[in-house]
Amino acid sequence: MRKLSFLSFIFIFFLNHLYAEDSQFFGIAGYRVGPYAAGGTPFFTGYIDYLKLLNERDGGLNKVNITWEECEFEYNTAKGLECYERLKTRGKTGPTAIHPMSTGVTYGLMDKAPKDEIPLITLGYGRTDATDGRVFPWVFPLVTNYWSQASAIIEFINQKAKDGIQGKKIVLLYHDSAYGKEPQNVIEQEAKKLKFELVKVPVPHPGNEQQSQWLQIRKERPDWVILWGWGVMNATAIKTAQKVGFKRNKIVGNWWAGSEIDTEAAGGKVAKGYYAATLNLSGSDFKVVQDIKKYVYDKGKGGNEKYLGTVLWNRGVVAALVTVEGVKKAQSKYGNKVMTGAQVRWGLENLSLSKDDLKKLGFGDMVPPIKLSCENHEGAGLTRFQQWDGKQWTVASDWIGGDKKLVRNMIEKSAAQYAKEKNITPKCL
């Protein structure tokens, strides 16, 4: 065994020299295989497609060529960390910024990344309290975090529901795990504030069998169901809703339950009317998508055309966008050369994308305007809602903010506890 591993050591050594030339290297730990491949594949395709676009169209970042390597980790935490360590050794200045794309890996990197001076971008997942950049200088739960989303979902229901949410009965159907517990505090407090009845129904992992949960729901006869699901649980939930005859247009999913995968796996028409939150709109009319088609796919360099414009592919593009813009911002301060992790961190923390900037970049309103600061690593905190019309997602609301004050307080409280446990003294870098 030891001999063999020595061999592989040589291989890794060899590979290190592939990215020696002067380029901004993007390390990507992704999953296109294993239990959650269906979600990973479009996301990482989009991410890479955008990087390709920049090389093809603009010749990189301010003339700095972009290179990347994708390391497959199959959503397995140990493997994910292995990928992270491997990517760390690649490129001239390391992997620029890492998108862990998995709860387990995110937690695993909380300690490591700061030591290695590599920014973590957790786009719509991970630790919500990382929004407080004074405690988590290196972590960026960009665009919108879980708690803002939860609060936004409540506000959305409040808008949709006839004469408001007050006095209504809401069921929170959640994946019984850390991920599923994340929104509960927020929703409970909202329930107190807005005086609606909250019933929490957990679904054990993996959630491919929800008979009993939905019979409970049917018994409760709630006005709305919030679906905080993951993986196969989403499709099953929608299916089982139909089975017990619960109206799909009274279900609101969160953004990991709001992609084509979930609705189509349930069989397109079954999901008709189903609402879901998102931090990025789907659709391929945006200029950036057209450009990717023109500059990347038409040259036969694209990943897989069928994903273009889907929710998760677009999310991948957005993920790439914020990362890249972070680098650009850094370049504007440190000069147009290859940026180090530390410089990118500064760039991200001072990132600001106004409506016009986004328009110029060809994103239009695919994402809300973003403005970060040391205290706020979230940037937007806005959520949008889409509805499944049986074939595709259609916009069903404007950008919704939710109860910012409530969320902020909770974040600071939780971040403070983390700081205490890790004995960190909160400060801006």
Next chain:
Amino acid sequence: MDKLLDIENISLSFGGIKALTDVSFDVYKNEIRAIIGPNGAGKSSMLNVINGVYKPQKGQVSFKGKYWENITPFKVANLGIARTFQNIALFKGMSVLDNIMTGRSLKMKSNLLEQALYFGKNKKEEILNRTKVEEIIDFLQIEHIRKTLVGKLPYGLQKRVELARALAAEPELLLLDEPMAGMNIEEKQDMCRFILDVNEHFKTTIVLIEHDMGVVMDISDRIVVLDYGLKIGDGSPQDIRDNQKVIDAYLGVG
């Protein structure tokens, strides 16, 4: 001669099948007591009753005048009764040495921590018992196979190792279930020698089941004959030879 073991009207049945019906006999200190009988006569069942593997529906067993209630094989072992099995019950995955060492389990008292550290008391104990085991190994002349896995040994030697394991417990009463089954003549002679030596050297009382009439007649002091779970004869080899019932049972007449 004082009684070591006393079997009183034992009846045992599995579901409908009667394995033993109202069997009684006794074993004197330091004698060699044989149980014989055709196949399915309930010989092994008898031994299993004695060391608590089977619970008889009726009847009692007393050891050194003490009756035992809800006995378990473990308790029996504690009383100083060891046995070997008809179809060898050695620990196939372990070396001969370890197999015999297991026989010393009751003699070793060091606790888990001491064992984990393998230090002081435990180490002494290990060495001490190893010496004892080595004596038995010498006694049974199996030095050369000490470290071999028992699974790899020929049948005859396995039987011998099993005897060694039983002896390692330094039992007062030794139950041997067909110790010579399937052995060739030389091996049988060896085994006879060992049994007699054990009986005389360690002063161990022996109850054995055996098919080979010749052997039984030669080495045992007294013999019990079972047939279809009933006792049909009990006495010295000579009495048994002349017992008509026994002859019939063996010739299958009557």
Next chain:
Amino acid sequence: MTFFLEVLIGGLLSGVMYSLVALGFVLIYKASGVFNFAQGAMVFFAALSFVGIQINFGLSFWPTLMVVIILMIIVGVLTEKFVLRPLVNQPQITLFMATIGLTFFLEGLAQLVWGTDVHPLDIGIEDAPIEFILDRFDMVISAFDLFAAIISGTLVVSLAIFFQVTKIGRALRAVADDHQAALSIGIPLKQIWAIVWSVAGFVALVAGLMWGSRNGVQFALTFVALKALPVLIIGGFDSVLGAILGGLIIGALEKLAEVYIGPMLGGGIEGWFAYVAALLFLLIRPEGMFGEKKIDRI
């Protein structure tokens, strides 16, 4: 009361879906004494191949079914040739291990050939409440569940007949009792194993179609194997009938528990309740539902 019945019936019906998976395990355990860890992978492999062929070659339902059945038979035969035969007469644990290898292999192969996207699977029966029952008794019974129940019912019956009546079936039972003896009286062990694995593959296909059309065909199909374990515990690893009854019992128990006990404990107890139930059952009856008590003869 209606609600109780609703939960109970719902539970029984989803129990049938568990039995369907358990069945595959039982067949193989019966014939080759192997606990086939790859059963879940086989379900995934079969279902994914099915939709894969449907999509890529635009075949309709029945032809696809034929193709996949043949495919599963090939898998069965190859497994016998390259995995079981070289390992014949090895201890159980070794064979178990081999099926672990098989699991990785099948999962890899399926994803290599057909990709990793989630596919919907529509076998034409809508998973919606039967109107008339809903109106009459205000009770939700899914047409699909009934259909699934009927399918697995027929499957079990036909398997039972297959084993009782046909020559292969008798041979198989002989093999199950004692490999050596079976061999000695000239039963072709290899063929029997190949056949059993093929049948298990077919059962996996059926399970894959049922679960796939409920959850969508995706990697998560491999998880259904876990649903089958407590069923096997209660029903016994080697009893076809046990698999069915076990499934029904587990299904009903876990649903009732989730609905009536769950809320007191904070819910989500389904995940472990089945196992605890199976455990308690074993403590009362270690030999399982149909296994007979055996006396240690020494």
Next chain:
Amino acid sequence: MFYRENGQFKISYSKDQALLTISQDKFFIFALVAFSLLIVPFIASDYWLTAILIPFLVFTLAALGLNILTGYAGQLSLGTAAFMAVGAYAAYNFQIRVPNIPIIFSFIGGGLIAAAVGVLFGLPSLRIRGFYLAVATLAAQFFIPWLLIKVEWFSNYNPSGVITTPPVTFFGFIIDTPVSKYIFILVIVILLTILAKNLIRSKIGRSWMAVRDMDIAAEVIGIPIMKTKLIAFAVSSFYCGVAGAVYAFLYLGSVEPDGFNIDLSFRILFMIIIGGIGSVMGSYFGAAFITLLPILLENIIHFLAVALSITISSAVTSVLQLLIFGALIIFFLIVEPHGLARLWSILKEKLRLWPFPY
């Protein structure tokens, strides 16, 4: 030739019962330990320490624990990860609730709590055997993470049931660099390995194997089956508990209960089966095989792709890797059904005779 024990006479039983009786073994093992303690920290890159060696050691420890239960005492367990979780959460609670308690005590405490839980779930083993027993441990596997999620006290009321381990300090040293972590874990693993070895060559070890091989015979010669089995569960769970604590404190930093899911349990089971059931060394081999081989395969494929200048997407690479991995396992079993450990001893036999065929 190289590996001859001829002429190495043991003049006392204590010598004969020593851990390493053959001088070549002594030399080899000591060299290996010295190498991994003194040389590796200097030559190994951070990547090797954090991404490969540390997880390898943690898994080895867990595998060791499972091997005691399954390999030596013959009780199949599918709940390893759950016992690891208990160890991790217990150690965490010791750290945050007992003022300035030394980390070692937290780890031991975690191990002990895990042992207690292990005994609890081991009780059914007195009535149930074989695959059927696996269900008892599966119950643990599904129940314990659920409990850790539900009862917020365990995670110190973290909103999502995640524990974030405080920095590890050992007699003033802060253990946060890859090297220090590696050495710290290595020492723990070596010590626990020695303890395991001792247990196995003592009475309890023999009793475990006796119960494994033939429980009735064991009882008849005076081995208390119940006690022996329960001790096996306790010791095994202790090892798993410590492994879990190390996993959380020195490898991941913060973990959620789902981190200890059934996949992890299976991984560890695979390790001992591939490595060698009932072999301490096998635990090492198995952990190495399962953690290293996929990485190695991936690199080989990647390397070939680069060499042959064909582009293979990482997805395909990893699917291929899965394929080959599965095939390799089957291949290994056909070549040597008793795991890598057995291969090792066969190799030693060969060395003994080399250069002569026999």
